[in-house]
Amino acid sequence: MKLTAPISMKRLIDLVKNKFFLVTMAFLVWMIFFDKNDLFSQYEYRQQVKKLEQERDFYKVETDQVNKELSELTSNPQQLEKFAREKYLMKKDNEDVYLIVREKKDK
Incomplete structure (x- = not known):
């Protein structure tokens, strides 16, 4: 019996490992919270x-x-x-x- 993660979980893990996704998320976090012209x-x-x-x-x-x-x-x-x-x-x-x-x- 082989244990596998559900397909949606595997896609989520692949998405988090994607470098473009990580760079985009880091950019959004930077722009929302840390930039001189942040949302606040x-x-x-x-x-x-x-x-x-x-x-x-x-x-x-x-x-x-x-x-x-x-x-x-x-x-x-x-x-x-x-x-x-x-x-x-x-x-x-x-x-x-x-x-x-x-x-x-x-x-």
């Missing part, structure tokens, strides 16, 4: 790109809003006075300014 680094880079794109969009909106306010302030003196009073608490010589700070109720 690529994932982190993509996360950084998404974060930077969100920041870019936020700053575009903020820039548009500031440009709009600037154009309103340069074209309208009443708007400029209102802006100075609200943002920088400026006042005329004969005026008094009172700040009312309201407490937020926590639930």
Whole structure:
């Protein structure tokens, strides 16, 4: 009685002994785990790109809003006075300014 491995096991052993298969597997392992641009680094880079794109969009909106306010302030003196009073608490010589700070109720 002769013991033989099943055909699929023999094919698997032959595949593992194949030098082209071994070189291909070593290359894939190197590229996935050890290379400068491995999969984990690529994932982190993509996360950084998404974060930077969100920041870019936020700053575009903020820039548009500031440009709009600037154009309103340069074209309208009443708007400029209102802006100075609200943002920088400026006042005329004969005026008094009172700040009312309201407490937020926590639930």
